[in-house]
Amino acid sequence: MSGHIGRMLTLQIFGESHGAAVGATLDGLPAGMAVDLPALEAFLQRRAAKGGELATGRLEADAPRILSGLLNGVTTGQPITAVFENADTHSSDYGFLPDCPRPGHADYPAVVKSAGFDDLRGGGHHSGRLTLAYAFAGGLALQYLASKGVTVAAHVLRLGGVADRPVDPVSPDMAALAACRALPVPALDPVAGEQMRQAILDAKAGLDSVGGVVEIVADGLPAGLGEPFFAGVEAVAAAHLFSIPAVKGVAFGDGFGAAELRGSAYNDPYTVTDGRVATVTNHAGGLLGGMSDGMPVIARVAFRPTPSIGLPQRTVSLSAMAETELIVKGRHDPCIVVRALPVAEGALALALCDLWLQAEGNRPAEAEHAR
């Protein structure tokens, strides 16, 4: 079961890497939102492999066919379904499956879970290909948030041992984050970005792969989003971010670093800025008690290195129950972190958009009178 996610904005994803298509149904976006389709397609192209040196050789158009939910480019309030055809598949590359599960892949648990019936070719439903459908939904959520004055942007914070400059958590330079998307590896420090690019190429040359850390910022949120106990911003956002294949860590604000500080250093003092309540620092990443506090929301997401590598690897033959060596031939990315940036932005946006719509329904009586 793949499951859906969200309460007022629900998302269901479907499809397999080597099946007919992948797609998504996003349900709950209010009626009347004009969708900027060219912008949405450009957003998806940030995720696309374009035949360049850093990405897989599998080339797909990645253009959505939107089946429902839009009329004249405006949301109707009904479910929005988009389908992306799979065209460039080489299923013959996966003849070793299901007998020889690839290390680091979902193959083995998927075989056990499905008694062998799951479609494993190219990773099946567990493939990074599904993030295309996810990004489609995320792109819509980003446009919704933008219509409310909220912008979300990410950069590569760490990759191959190279560190980019973190964003200023109090006054993030959203324009700089947007601008660095034009780079091969989007980093605020172009030198770091170039070193990261080289690290990817080095790994690729070694038939290997690298992981990395992404930093995402959501700027412009009001205070009070989030529905703790169980639907606090961190919980909902983490459920989204950990749904991205290859994510192994999620942190907000100082994250694991927070564990090293004393309360007096960590607590963000309040102040009044431009007539609004703000905090002087932002160790909390804009999140207190599961709710937004009006400061920028800052998340960090750790991606493991791409599991598919060209080097020989040790695995087992499930039929023989004996060890064997495996060389994976399928095309793959030496690093998925760069292509994951829009996916991660979209995942965070989906979480925030869902909580935004919930907050509308939960608006207190007072506030309603004040409208």
Add this chain to the structure above:
Amino acid sequence: MSGHIGRMLTLQIFGESHGAAVGATLDGLPAGMAVDLPALEAFLQRRAAKGGELATGRLEADAPRILSGLLNGVTTGQPITAVFENADTHSSDYGFLPDCPRPGHADYPAVVKSAGFDDLRGGGHHSGRLTLAYAFAGGLALQYLASKGVTVAAHVLRLGGVADRPVDPVSPDMAALAACRALPVPALDPVAGEQMRQAILDAKAGLDSVGGVVEIVADGLPAGLGEPFFAGVEAVAAAHLFSIPAVKGVAFGDGFGAAELRGSAYNDPYTVTDGRVATVTNHAGGLLGGMSDGMPVIARVAFRPTPSIGLPQRTVSLSAMAETELIVKGRHDPCIVVRALPVAEGALALALCDLWLQAEGNRPAEAEHAR
């Protein structure tokens, strides 16, 4: 809205820190499970403040009154509700609220969200007191898992700059983890534990607080639990773990460290051990593609330092919209990490138990024939 969590095992938590009581309803535990109530109460006492040097001075019995769902100590299959009375409250300590939100606390977003109607005394519904109800449910999930041969245990991995020895991710010493619960600060290395204890006392002496990192292990899971895309183990477990107040980071296996490795170093090779498929290493923390792979599941959870500290802090008066200084008098823990250990174990257990029950419903046709 506090929300419930879970699909086949759902949990709803209620109550405020200074209200009549806190409690939980856990729904979905199969009928016929004998609950070990003394063990459950002992489990909850691991979380209790017992008047010792490391915890808050607020002393509560923390004994559950179970209202439903058990007959002669055995689950009926109906919702299990437990209530914990609040007795030792000093609401007068919170006279500065709602005007002067405490830095690092949920006060400010809660005021904005609720237009001032939320109960803020002692943190209200956002208080760590709610983790008592959460732990009750977690304790039941732990007993369910134990009946299936799955054990879950945690220790303090980092605290106040001191590091404990991490567990062996391939062969975790579950007995050692259980044994160290007797220490003031449960660490595998007693010297580290003692240094951590001292770090807490130092912070307390300075009217300050410290955070820390908890490592949790779930041993004995079969391969194939988890329902990705959106209900993979990481996503479901993270939603639970981030629901614990003060958690700011969650990682599985190598976590953020995974981002620094190459695929050839990270991918866990398969082997055959005792006639079963296993991996030689366990960088993945027992989780591939959102599913368990049969190896120990290993999570790390970062807790921020307790927000309540005795030092003067800078805040604002919301009525005056001007800065002011605040000294919080309420009783509080200099460190919540130790008391959080059973809460975190329980949170992970709830996630795994829910996925276990889902896996029963999702069992493939083949496997059913094979029973």
Add this chain to the structure above:
Amino acid sequence: MSGHIGRMLTLQIFGESHGAAVGATLDGLPAGMAVDLPALEAFLQRRAAKGGELATGRLEADAPRILSGLLNGVTTGQPITAVFENADTHSSDYGFLPDCPRPGHADYPAVVKSAGFDDLRGGGHHSGRLTLAYAFAGGLALQYLASKGVTVAAHVLRLGGVADRPVDPVSPDMAALAACRALPVPALDPVAGEQMRQAILDAKAGLDSVGGVVEIVADGLPAGLGEPFFAGVEAVAAAHLFSIPAVKGVAFGDGFGAAELRGSAYNDPYTVTDGRVATVTNHAGGLLGGMSDGMPVIARVAFRPTPSIGLPQRTVSLSAMAETELIVKGRHDPCIVVRALPVAEGALALALCDLWLQAEGNRPAEAEHAR
């Protein structure tokens, strides 16, 4: 698993008839609503057995102990939990269980489902006693709707072969519905009500029971509530109404009678009344395509006769797998229809209130501008 219901307003019910208590947690009511507790308690007393001639001899205080979610009588936006203690139980009356399931009761399927672990005394979790907790939540939903100008009221339409006058579906006399609550059997036609009362007494005298049909009206709803395809008003309301034990039929507007009409007779023509769109007739019961159309919502609910009767009945001994005769001694109502009126009103109100809050979150962009 008992399950919760609702999306933006969720309800969980817990407890068993002869356990410690029954209760409910209602989560999602916006902060800032002043709860009229005396009115709520008076509402619950409409459901209570008061020792009169028409109801069970089991007498309970039925007074809620509210544990959470209210501060100074105003909602905080957090879960509202109420507990009702069970005091007047005679569990010894149920010694024939689980061996001899009562005809018409949940006993037999509950035994099979739970492998015998369910608590069957007095019906356990399946008892009408649980409707007390349900009515508590319904009473809150009714107060929320009332604050929006929506009133909900029910009467007994049929009972023991006697028919009351149906409400005028275009201009229901809500005051008359409210007024007839003072009668022993609330009917718009007092003569019919008196005949119904006699029918109940006749059944009681014959150690038997009767069922009946309830008609409920919700007046004052705006057009556009409901989230079809799967959360249309009928679907959500029916899920609530069928959750009331003993309900076997639910219909809206002309209901089963609609099946006998031609479209030209059934379709309600539009007109303009007082500057607002209205329909001339109301065969649709205020519901078109799963959405409210601004006319009164009218539902009819069929209750089977109380399963517990004093006459000897034919059952089986599960241990002997042989037929046997059973005489049920437990106290019971000769008719639950009258006591069910507030439960049904509350159930419909919960459905409408949930959809109301969802509509807030789904409000279209245009409408937001127009606020």
Add this chain to the structure above:
Amino acid sequence: MSGHIGRMLTLQIFGESHGAAVGATLDGLPAGMAVDLPALEAFLQRRAAKGGELATGRLEADAPRILSGLLNGVTTGQPITAVFENADTHSSDYGFLPDCPRPGHADYPAVVKSAGFDDLRGGGHHSGRLTLAYAFAGGLALQYLASKGVTVAAHVLRLGGVADRPVDPVSPDMAALAACRALPVPALDPVAGEQMRQAILDAKAGLDSVGGVVEIVADGLPAGLGEPFFAGVEAVAAAHLFSIPAVKGVAFGDGFGAAELRGSAYNDPYTVTDGRVATVTNHAGGLLGGMSDGMPVIARVAFRPTPSIGLPQRTVSLSAMAETELIVKGRHDPCIVVRALPVAEGALALALCDLWLQAEGNRPAEAEHAR
């Protein structure tokens, strides 16, 4: 928001009548089920308009393009998405919308709800066309149930004043129900069926429409399905059945007739038949306390007459806020009851299938030992 339905078997439907396509995603069907695609397509053809005298002139292939979830015709355990292209649309027939809402249609509430942004052409997302996608999912659920020995079949019980013979609720003749599907109007009594056919033609000749009542039987269920309080069989099945457009009443067993009986006549006595517990009669429709009791489940579903009729009707111009006359030109069915039979069978099957999978997860400890 269209919403999804189900807990362990979830369904999302998308599309508009005159959009690109309609479709469905069914998630949760266990891996390893061989799908009989020709049977599924034949099932869908029972719903199709085939150019005959009884149905709309809109002719569509109604052939599913399955995008995901099947590999070599066997379920993978991942979401199954099917798309049905819309080809034969005449959107110009709907030029009167959104200004002049059709009586009896969803037009008016949809306009209000969406601030005019919803796609109303041909009924948009509210169209009966969506039941094609619904029936696709239902057809899969029926095949799953069939693999467990459960059969579901329906017939037309009432139509145009003509009554068919009801099924025997204790020993329903499932073969007869299956056989009568070959008739123009499937009725157990062919004479009644022919009279119903004539009633449809009469209504058609009068530019009018008729409704009807469908009776559905599910035979072969074990006792103990259903998760009351809020997910009892009646509640879950009714939520599904009321999601079918045009349904205005749902009843189980004796339904509204139950309200007229005394308990001594209604309660079904237990007996032992072929070594199994059974009831002598089946007034309860196989459902006690929200759970199946092992007897046939019997539901009746009332359909209002098709709202689209060719006669002139009275409506309002929303722009002029004045009454006007409307003649609807779009093609439509004089009666949708016959085409609704497979939809209703599928809806009930989806409810039962979801509860079946939930029961797997909820299986009590005892029963597990007994496997």
